[in-house]
Amino acid sequence: MPTDSLNTARQRIQAAYSPEVFQSLGESLISRLGVHLGELQQRGQSVLNWNLPEENLSVARECLQRSKTSDDLLNRFQDLIETAIERGHNLHHPRYIGHQVPASVPLAGLFDALGSITNQVMAIYEMGPWATSVEKALIERWGEVIGLAPGTFAGLVTHGGSLANLTALLTARNISLKNSWTQGVQNANLPVLVANADSHYCVTRSAGILGLGTEQVIKVRLDHRRRMDATALDETLTQLRKRNTPIVAVSASACATLIGAFDPLQEIADVCERHGVWMHVDAAHGGAVSMSKKHAHLIDGITRADSFICDAHKTLFVPALCAFVFYRDKQHRFETFQQDAPYLFDPSAPGMADVDGGMMTIECTKRAATYGLWGVWSMLGQQIFEDLIDVTFATTQLLYQKLRAEKDFEPLHEPECNIQVFRYLPDEKYGLDSKAICELNRQIRRTLMESGEFYLVQTNLDGIGTLRTTVMNPLTNEEDLDQLFSSIRRTAEEILSQ
Ligand SMILES: Cc1ncc(COP(=O)(O)O)c(C=O)c1O
Structure with missing residues (x-):
């Protein structure tokens, strides 16, 4: 390799390893994430930023192509962070009640970093x-x-x-x-x-x-x-x-x-x-x-x-x-x-x-x-772990009690922990058979997921298509549960009136 090219390579490497650049980008990342977490706690954003896989993939590809021409590192860094936030999944949103992956204690991420x-x-x-x-x-x-x-x-x-x-x-x-x-x-x-x-x-x-x-x-x-x-x-x-x-x-x-x-x-x-x-x-x-x-x-x-x-x-x-x-x-x-x-x-x-x-x-x-x-x-x-378990399990118990109290909802078991499987039962006036009710529940969940209003999952329990939630965010509260009921009812009405 000619000496000139090696020197240029060394300069580029030096820039990539620059402690000053690292510090300035790091500070900007932490401050952006602080704002982001705050907005999520206020329920100010979508839970899942739903995009079709091909759309996300094309943006991810484009990022890789653009890297060759990027000069202003801080701007470029901030752009990439924004893209990742805009297209990511917001597990820290209190209306994320999906799979068994938590709204992790943010502090833990700092230690991981x-x-x-x-x-x-x-x-x-x-x-x-x-x-x-x-x-x-x-x-x-x-x-x-x-x-x-x-x-x-x-x-x-x-x-x-x-x-x-x-x-x-x-x-x-x-x-x-x-x-x-x-x-x-x-x-x-x-x-x-x-x-x-x-x-x-x-x-x-x-x-x-x-x-x-x-x-x-x-x-x-x-x-x-x-x-x-x-x-x-x-x-x-x-x-x-x-x-x-x-x-x-x-x-x-x-x-x-x-x-x-x-x-x-x-x-x-x-x-x-x-x-x-x-x-x-x-x-x-x-x-x-x-x-x-x-x-x-x-x-x-x-x-x-x-x-x-x-x-x-x-x-x-x-x-x-x-x-x-x-x-x-x-x-x-x-x-x-x-x-x-x-x-x-x-x-x-x-x-x-x-x-x-x-x-x-x-x-x-x-x-x-x-x-x-x-x-x-x-x-x-250790206390924080007891708190996290006790609070998320109590929220799930509350969800169960509310499901029992509503005649258009059916809990399919009493929760032992923070997992609750249930389904929505539409009014008899729609005359849906059990297969159609399963299908309706699947559609409700997909609509809610894609809208970003809630993230919950589906499962199949002894042949019955159901909704499934896991309370993995200790900040999910009673108001979120009430909103879940309203959102499911509204979505069901919209689907059934089509
Ligand atoms: C009971 C149980 N075992 C194992 C796993 C797999 O764990 P991981 O996703 O960390 O591989 C899961 C995931 O949900 C689980 O619920």
Whole structure:
């Protein structure tokens, strides 16, 4: 490369790394986001800025093309930020009551930014000494809050609940099926994974990835509250043992995604113990109830599970992704992967295995995923998590009471947490059959979503098309709920009068 070109390249790089430019852009970003969050709290904007995918994609493409000609960095930066805000999803709007992704505590994002701007990563301790320490301290602390005995358990943090379940179930597979890590799944009797019938799809997906096969997942019957029926589980395990079918694990849910039902973990633990089967609990959504004196009973028995997972990026209200895997017995922490990597793990320092996180995670390089949680916990204390759980669960209970009180609404269950499934029932004068009512509910939800007035989701409950909300914003209040009812009624009228 000619020297001139190299010098020009160096100048461009210098500009990209300029601390002064960084500071000025950073200040402008924070002040813009402060205004944006304020407007959302006043309900001053749309929830979802709905655009068709091709429109958004074309704007995103255009941004990339324009970058070559951009000189004025601050203006260009502000333009890009505006575009991202204008086209993004406003989870911090109190009328976002959709999927199980929170209006995260904004402060957590600042700590996450600290981790990403300074690019703190893990795999081995020496690459991220502070990130590793923060993560270890949080595993200890949250594990103890949940009720595990200090010094006896182990854990890790990974990129999301799906990966967390996969990691824990891989550990279970390696322990239940000896040599499967080195030789694959070879048993003549095909092994099975036994799961809650409403399990999140990632549990079945794990069975596919782990070489068991998705058809080798046995779904246990649910009781009248959609919880795994412990008697049915007992019968299933008895049959499997009789047939000498290897059982990788029982995967319970706390709670299951669909309606937020919490499995009876004490009863399931009794059954698993009796049959000598690995008990796993997917507490991605519900593990955070451990923070609440009022709601912790929902996961009573979780400390008897061999493994369980909890997502801080759901109900501890920190930004994605930050998922915890816990092993009751710390001996199991190195059963997931058995590999040498002399270029990474230092055999002359075997004592580092516990802090070289890559020994326990699927990821090699891993972002400092717990900075946000650590920042919020360190600044506001554990109390904030109890408050967030108690308030969002209470708002959902209020929604349920209101649904019960209105004859044109039907709650399809009593909420155990912050998830509520319900539907709108139009006046009989319209003469809609049950299929048409399902279709109407789907149309209501799509209209509301696209209008930006509310964001809620849909689901299918035993063949009934319904609306589904999760109160993931602690600032959603009674007025928002009342407005939800009015908006649904008005939208239904508009659809039916077409
Ligand atoms: C019960 C349950 N488990 C696992 C997951 C998957 O978590 P993630 O989206 O972080 O991969 C979800 C997501 O909603 C869930 O509800």
